[in-house]
Amino acid sequence: MSAPLAMPPPPAADARPQRQIWSVGGGKGGIGKSLLTASLGWQLAQLGKRVVLVDADLGGANLHTCLGLQNPKRTLGDFIQRRVAQIEDVLVETGQPGLRLVSGASDFLSAANINYAQKVRVLNRLRALDVDVVLIDLGAGTSYNIIDFFLISNLGLLTVVPEPTSVENGYRFIKSALYRKLRIATREGPARQLIDDALSQREGKGFKNPVELLNAVREIDPPAVDLMKKAMASFQPRFILNQVRAESDVAVGHHLVTACVRHLGIRASYAGFVHYDDAVWQAVRHRRLFVVEAPRSRASEEVRRLACGLLRGESLQLPW
Amino acid sequence: MGPLLGSHYEILGLEPTATFEQVERAYRYHIGVYSDSALATYSLLDPGERQIARAQVQEAYDVLKDPLRRRTYDVSIGLAPAPVPVSVTHDAAPPPRGVALEGPVTGAALRGFRERSGVSLKDIAERSKVGLRYLQYIEEDRHNDLPARVYLRGFLLEYARALGLEPARTADAYLATLPKR
Numbered sequence: 001m002s003a004p005l006a007m008p009p010p011p012a013a014d015a016r017p018q019r020q021i022w023s024v025g026g027g028k029g030g031i032g033k034s035l036l037t038a039s040l041g042w043q044l045a046q047l048g049k050r051v052v053l054v055d056a057d058l059g060g061a062n063l064h065t066c067l068g069l070q071n072p073k074r075t076l077g078d079f080i081q082r083r084v085a086q087i088e089d090v091l092v093e094t095g096q097p098g099l100r101l102v103s104g105a106s107d108f109l110s111a112a113n114i115n116y117a118q119k120v121r122v123l124n125r126l127r128a129l130d131v132d133v134v135l136i137d138l139g140a141g142t143s144y145n146i147i148d149f150f151l152i153s154n155l156g157l158l159t160v161v162p163e164p165t166s167v168e169n170g171y172r173f174i175k176s177a178l179y180r181k182l183r184i185a186t187r188e189g190p191a192r193q194l195i196d197d198a199l200s201q202r203e204g205k206g207f208k209n210p211v212e213l214l215n216a217v218r219e220i221d222p223p224a225v226d227l228m229k230k231a232m233a234s235f236q237p238r239f240i241l242n243q244v245r246a247e248s249d250v251a252v253g254h255h256l257v258t259a260c261v262r263h264l265g266i267r268a269s270y271a272g273f274v275h276y277d278d279a280v281w282q283a284v285r286h287r288r289l290f291v292v293e294a295p296r297s298r299a300s301e302e303v304r305r306l307a308c309g310l311l312r313g314e315s316l317q318l319p320w
Numbered sequence: 321m322g323p324l325l326g327s328h329y330e331i332l333g334l335e336p337t338a339t340f341e342q343v344e345r346a347y348r349y350h351i352g353v354y355s356d357s358a359l360a361t362y363s364l365l366d367p368g369e370r371q372i373a374r375a376q377v378q379e380a381y382d383v384l385k386d387p388l389r390r391r392t393y394d395v396s397i398g399l400a401p402a403p404v405p406v407s408v409t410h411d412a413a414p415p416p417r418g419v420a421l422e423g424p425v426t427g428a429a430l431r432g433f434r435e436r437s438g439v440s441l442k443d444i445a446e447r448s449k450v451g452l453r454y455l456q457y458i459e460e461d462r463h464n465d466l467p468a469r470v471y472l473r474g475f476l477l478e479y480a481r482a483l484g485l486e487p488a489r490t491a492d493a494y495l496a497t498l499p500k501r
Contacts, residue, residue, distance in 0.1 A: 168363045209364075255353045255360030258333070262324065263364050318333075320345040 021126065021134045022310070023150045024240075026159035027169025029060075029140035032242045033159045035284070036274065036303070037137040038066035039291045043307040045098035046291075049132040052091065054102040056149060057139035058114075061104030067094050068287040072103040079125075080118050087125040096292075100131075119145060123152055142176040151181050155310065156237045157271060160256065162249040167256070170239070174266060178210055178235055185231035191217045191224035211265040232265060238315060240306065241273035249273075254318055269315035272306035274299050322372040323365055327397055328380035336399050337436075340385065340443040347381040387439060388484035391419060400436070418486035425493035427461035434459075434483055448478035455479060463498055 024040075026033040034057070041053040055063040055076065064072055074090040079102075084090060092101045114122070126134050136153070138146045150156045156177070160170045179199045186192050194216055198207045207213040210232065218225050237260075241253040253270040260268035277299035283290035291300045309315065324331045329338065332346040354361055354373040361370055383389045394400040421429055434444070441459070445452040454475055457465045466472050476491035 162359060164359055164362055167359045171363060251349075251352065252359050254349070255358060258350075258353050259360045259364055263361075318349065320342045 019127075019129075019132060019134070020154045021136065021152065022155040022157060023136040023138055023153040024157045024159060025138040025146060025150050025173060026140060026166075027142060027173035028161075028166050031159055031161045031166055032280075033140070034062040034137050035066050035280065035290075036159060036240065036242055037135060038063050039289055039300075039303045040307055040310075041099055041133075041135045042067075042094075042096055042289055042291050043303050044133055044135070044311070045096050046304075047307060047311070049098060049311075050130075051099050051133045051135060052102060052126075052129055052131050053094075053099065054126065054134060054136040055104035056136050056146075058104050060139055063101060063137055064092075064103045064105050065287065066284075066289060067101065068289070069094065069101070069103075071105045072101070075103045075105050076122070077104065080114055080122065087122075087129070114145060119148060123149070142173050144180065147173075147177045147180050150177055150237075151184075151235075157240055157310075158237050159240050159242050160252075161243045162241065162245070162252045167252075170256070171264075174237055174260065174268070175210065175264070177237070178232065178264075178266060179213075181231050181235055182210070182213075182228050185227050186224050189221060189224065191221040191228070194220070209264050211263075214265070233267065236267045236269065238269050238271040238310075240271050243276040244273050245276050253316065271315050272302065272309055273316075274302045274306065322376045323369045324373050324376045328383050328393060331376055331380040332384065334384075336394070337438045338384070339438050339440050341440070343381065343384045347377065347385075350377040387437060387482065388418065391437060391484045418480065418484050418490075420486050420489055421493070424497055425490055426497050427457075427459040427494075430479070430483075430490075430494070431459040433485070437483060439483060444479060444482045447482045448475075450475045450478050458494070461497075466498075469495065 024033055024037045034055075038053065041051050044051045053063055053067075055061040057063075058077065061075075064070075069092065072090075072092040074084060074092070076090060078084050079087050079090050087102065090102055092103055094101050126136075136149055138149055158170055158173060160166050176199070179195055183192060183195045183199065186195065194207075194213060198210075198213050207216065214225060214228060214232075217228060239253050239256050241249065244250055250273055253273055257268050257270050260266040275298050277290070277294075277297055279294035279297035280290045280299050283293040286293065290297060291303055294300055329336055332338075332343065332350055334342060334346050338346070351374060352358060354365070354370045354377065356367065356370060358370075361373075365373065383393050391400065421433060423429060434441070441452060441455050444450070444455055448455075454467065456462075458472075458475065458479065467475070473491050473495065476494050477487040480487040480490035
């Protein structure tokens with residue numbers, strides 16, 4: 001079957017050709033997103049890339065702990081609040097060559113409510129960093145800040161675990177992100193009104209899925225449909241399936257892609273999966289990354305495979 | 321109309337040139353996607369919709385796995401030209417079942433038809449119980465390696481049947497291309 005092959009992401013406007021911004025989201029907390037992001041960053045650095053990890057989970061920052069670092073003295077909050085001038089001033093060494101961190105440690109909830117101008121400033125400075133990959137750990141949930149970071153990234157990675165609640169949150173995240181993208185793509189007018197309806201509706205009311213929304217817009221504002229279709233075509237979230245236990249779990253990633261394509265009209269793809277592995281929680285207890293402490297464990301091998309696949313712009317295909 | 325849209329091929333996520341094995345695997349995959357225990361479709365479709373989706377997958381599979389039904393389906397959706405109409409003979413023989421090939425029925429012609437139908441030689445071997453080796457010889461027009469006529473005709477009938485071709489006509493047409501012994 002030809003599950004859609006992921007298209008190479010469009011480069012950021014002012015970027016050098018190689019520099020990428022990747023974001024890792026996950027609608028639900030406690031699914032191992034931070035650990036996965038830290039490990040992925042470490043693995044990319046192992047592969048020779050210059051990486052900056054960014055902990056954008058303000059109020060819930062964990063990356064420094066995953067990396068076994070003490071609370072860094074300078075954090076993203078310092079940059080946002082202009083206590084330092086440059087984002088380079090808050091970069092922290094991690095002990096792994098090629099891997100640095102912008103920590104969110106000790107930034108409390110107040111810092112989580114950054115306004116639009118602050119958000120743009122952070123994004124611009126991240127884009128200007130002279131590195132290969134900026135890897136952003138977004139918080140859990142679907143707030144606009146989280147979604148906007150997800151949308152401006154070259155790669156939007158969505159972490160899911162094979163549980164119904166996680167899948168449900170994943171869909172919620174994807175739909176919210178898409179509706180927000182559609183809203184940004186359309187001008188003021190009747191189409192926008194319908195999109196706002198879709199965004200503000202509770203589950204089960206209004207439009208069941210983006211395809212229904214598109215059909216409704218076609219009735220009242222046909223030119224907007226083209227803009228929306230273009231926005232949908234360039235929205236290509238990638239699933240990472242974490243904490244896989246049963247072998248049948250692996251197929252869930254493919255199922256999610258099929259469901260997104262067929263029923264949401266979204267060109268999702270399946271970046272990879274990582275098994276639940278005792279090596280992971282054991283390393284966590286020692287405040288070390290499992291990719292460092294147990295590099296030949298199954299989870300470590302799978303993170304390495306994931307990193308290589310992402311660098312090549314590949315995703316998992318159905319095997320026929 | 322169910323939750324799944326498009327042709328049988330699209331429902332199974334296949335190209336029209338899909339092989340029998342691909343049809344099998346796609347079927348099993350999609351039945352899994354819409355099963356009641358599937359995580360991915362649990363919150364997107366309600367149980368009734370999932371049941372209809374599974375029925376749609378089943379129907380697509382039932383058609384595409386059967387070469388004759390698939391051939392008829394391909395014609396009906398404009399994927400393949402309609403078979404050449406057969407003229408009725410005066411002795412009121414029953415109308416032949418299956419498609420008749422145009423032009424000389426050489427091994428190459430048979431192979432072309434088989435490949436366009438998306439059927440592998442292995443499938444034919446399994447279905448017809450004719451040895452793979454002989455099927456290859458037939459398609460490669462290796463006249464010197466073919467068995468005696470009496471056996472060959474039997475193989476050709478089986479081959480034709482497996483592909484949804486009119487058996488007797490095809491077999492005799494192929495035999496007509498062989499050098500006289």
